[in-house]
Amino acid sequence: MEATSAGAMGSPRPDLYRTRTRRSTGEAAIRYALLVAALISVLTTAGIVFSLLEETVVFFGDVGVGEFLFGTKWTPLAGGESQSFGVVPLVFDTLYLTGIGLLVATPLGIGSAIYLSEYASPRVRRILKPVLEVLSGVPTIVFGYFALTFVTPVILKGLGLEVGSFNALSAGLVLGVLVLPTIATVADDALTAVPGSLREGAFGLGASRMQVSVRVVLPAALSGVVAALVLGASRAIGETVIILVAGGQKANLTLDPAVAMQNMAAFIAAASRADIPTSGPKYGAIFAVGTTLFVMTLLLNAISIRFVRRYRQVYE
Amino acid sequence: MNTAAERSLSRKVVERASSGRRTKDLMFRLALLFSTSVGFVVLAVLVIDVLLDGGSRVSLDFITSPPSRISPERTGVAPALLGTIYLMVLCAVFIVPVGVATAVYLEEYADRDSRLSRLIEVNIQNLAAVPSVVYGILGLAFIVRGPLGLKPVLLAGALTLGLLVLPVVIIVSREAIRAVPSSIREGSLALGATQWQTIWKQVLPGALPGIATGVILALSRAVGETAPLLVIGAATFLLFSPDGLGSRFTAMPLLIFEFISDADTDLRAAGAAAILVLLALLVVMNAGAIFLRNRYERKW
Numbered sequence: 001m002e003a004t005s006a007g008a009m010g011s012p013r014p015d016l017y018r019t020r021t022r023r024s025t026g027e028a029a030i031r032y033a034l035l036v037a038a039l040i041s042v043l044t045t046a047g048i049v050f051s052l053l054e055e056t057v058v059f060f061g062d063v064g065v066g067e068f069l070f071g072t073k074w075t076p077l078a079g080g081e082s083q084s085f086g087v088v089p090l091v092f093d094t095l096y097l098t099g100i101g102l103l104v105a106t107p108l109g110i111g112s113a114i115y116l117s118e119y120a121s122p123r124v125r126r127i128l129k130p131v132l133e134v135l136s137g138v139p140t141i142v143f144g145y146f147a148l149t150f151v152t153p154v155i156l157k158g159l160g161l162e163v164g165s166f167n168a169l170s171a172g173l174v175l176g177v178l179v180l181p182t183i184a185t186v187a188d189d190a191l192t193a194v195p196g197s198l199r200e201g202a203f204g205l206g207a208s209r210m211q212v213s214v215r216v217v218l219p220a221a222l223s224g225v226v227a228a229l230v231l232g233a234s235r236a237i238g239e240t241v242i243i244l245v246a247g248g249q250k251a252n253l254t255l256d257p258a259v260a261m262q263n264m265a266a267f268i269a270a271a272s273r274a275d276i277p278t279s280g281p282k283y284g285a286i287f288a289v290g291t292t293l294f295v296m297t298l299l300l301n302a303i304s305i306r307f308v309r310r311y312r313q314v315y316e
Numbered sequence: 317m318n319t320a321a322e323r324s325l326s327r328k329v330v331e332r333a334s335s336g337r338r339t340k341d342l343m344f345r346l347a348l349l350f351s352t353s354v355g356f357v358v359l360a361v362l363v364i365d366v367l368l369d370g371g372s373r374v375s376l377d378f379i380t381s382p383p384s385r386i387s388p389e390r391t392g393v394a395p396a397l398l399g400t401i402y403l404m405v406l407c408a409v410f411i412v413p414v415g416v417a418t419a420v421y422l423e424e425y426a427d428r429d430s431r432l433s434r435l436i437e438v439n440i441q442n443l444a445a446v447p448s449v450v451y452g453i454l455g456l457a458f459i460v461r462g463p464l465g466l467k468p469v470l471l472a473g474a475l476t477l478g479l480l481v482l483p484v485v486i487i488v489s490r491e492a493i494r495a496v497p498s499s500i501r502e503g504s505l506a507l508g509a510t511q512w513q514t515i516w517k518q519v520l521p522g523a524l525p526g527i528a529t530g531v532i533l534a535l536s537r538a539v540g541e542t543a544p545l546l547v548i549g550a551a552t553f554l555l556f557s558p559d560g561l562g563s564r565f566t567a568m569p570l571l572i573f574e575f576i577s578d579a580d581t582d583l584r585a586a587g588a589a590a591i592l593v594l595l596a597l598l599v600v601m602n603a604g605a606i607f608l609r610n611r612y613e614r615k616w
Contacts, residue, residue: 027510037413038422042439045443048450108355111347115352145576146362146365150361210344238450239447
């Protein structure tokens with residue numbers, strides 16, 4: 001807080017130094033208190049990384065990294081000979097369930113976004129968008145109940161499909177409904193950010209509304225729309241309860257959506273509720289899977305941030 | 317000059333071309349309407365399904381009595397509902413000061429381009445995308461065991477959920493603070509107020525409706541979370557209500573999980589009824605947020 005710019009004038013008069021008063025000390029103290037609060041979020045990240053890595057490192061002392069990453073048999077909670085720590089089935093199921101979800105949510109989400117930004121009147125849009133956001137506020141345990149007691153027995157079995165009471169199809173479809181509002185609202189933001197002059201130019205050349213939407217606005221907002229999809233994927237990958245309730249308790253390395261599947265997050269929740277000792281590879285498996293999940297979502301998030309930056313750079 | 321025949325021919329050509337275009341446009345429009353309606357239809361079907369399954373079970377008794385496996389037709393949700401309300405209050409006590417302080421620091425004090433504030437900013441963005449189950453692992457390793465060693469008690473649950481929804485509070489509060497025009501700050505500073513006096517007496521009151529909305533939204537997310545509480549080892553079925561920060565607890569989503577994982581049809585119906593209670597709580601909270609926004613939000 002000292003005045004340092006004395007310059008050619010020689011040293012400044014002493015009464016021009018800023019003196020420390022009670023008021024200025026208080027101001028500085030408040031500033032540091034606020035900084036400490038802001039650092040809590042940094043500490044949270046550090047805490048997450050540390051708590052994951054600590055046990056993961058111990059885990060890889062017992063189980064080889066290669067065995068974990070490339071093994072195709074995932075039975076970590078079993079005893080003796082049948083215990084195996086190959087994470088491939090769990091990762092496969094996670095991606096497979098996310099894939100089913102995105103298969104549903106991508107066309108519907110982008111369709112809703114195009115409708116909201118290009119077709120709906122401002123009044124309709126003002127009503128529809130918040131209702132869509134309500135859908136994303138429904139607790140996932142409710143979606144789990146819906147998948148277990150309605151989608152599987154009423155819809156899937158009603159259509160004559162031979163599915164188990166826990167199956168990947170039902171969990172995946174409901175997962176799609178869960179991420180639909182995320183994709184729709186983020187993609188809608190990207191589409192509305194496209195300047196009106198592009199639309200007017202296309203309309204002036206005689207393009208129809210559909211041509212404007214599909215050939216002009218959508219390509220212009222493509223990086224934002226991709227970011228929306230990546231964000232949706234990252235939410236689907238990390239979802240726990242829907243899969244825990246309706247997907248089943250076992251990771252299956254199969255393409256058959258009628259059988260039970262378990263994703264990484266559901267494994268973490270199920271295993272931490274199982275009666276297992278708080279050390280050893282069974283316990284460590286929770287953290288090793290957690291690390292894998294954390295790294296995957298972090299990568300997806302980085303990709304999505306990059307895409308968002310790109311479309312911002314173009315139009316703002 | 318065109319002859320009448322030429323004119324009618326060219327009109328026919330144009331009409332045929334545009335009628336094909338019109339059908340295609342109409343089909344596209346219908347497809348878009350269909351996509352948009354799916355979300356709403358699912359929401360409606362979901363609510364009706366839960367109402368049909370559990371509507372008849374909701375009563376004052378259901379809310380005030382403890383759960384029971386022995387007589388599933390008379391089971392209630394009292395300990396879980398109280399647990400959820402306590403969690404919400406404790407969570408608010410934690411996230412309001414920390415979240416608002418972070419937002420104030422980032423908006424009013426931090427040098428935008430300094431490495432530290434960029435680090436904090438990227439960090440908050442990333443935290444918002446971390447799956448909730450990973451926060452459960454953090455809670456398990458740091459709060460329940462490890463350094464804090466609290467065991468799976470009410471305070472541990474509230475802290476875990478608080479860390480989970482903190483990014484929401486920070487992001488929304490920052491927007492609210494940013495919306496207060498700088499002329500307000502400049503006026504206050506020109507009158508001799510210090511920076512903190514300006515923030516405390518001018519900026520925060522102006523941003524309050526936005527901040528309150530953000531806090532309610534964050535809390536309604538915390539209330540609906542199941543995964544982190546499962547991971548930290550909170551009880552799913554508890555006969556007594558929590559009686560202090562160090563008491564074992566359960567919460568509505570956990571009890572719902574317990575009920576609907578059971579094959580007993582009476583317990584499943586109770587699960588649906590508990591879902592209705594939870595949804596009602598969320599509707600009240602969101603209505604509160606909307607009311608606050610409409611009633612107090614200032615347009616500068």
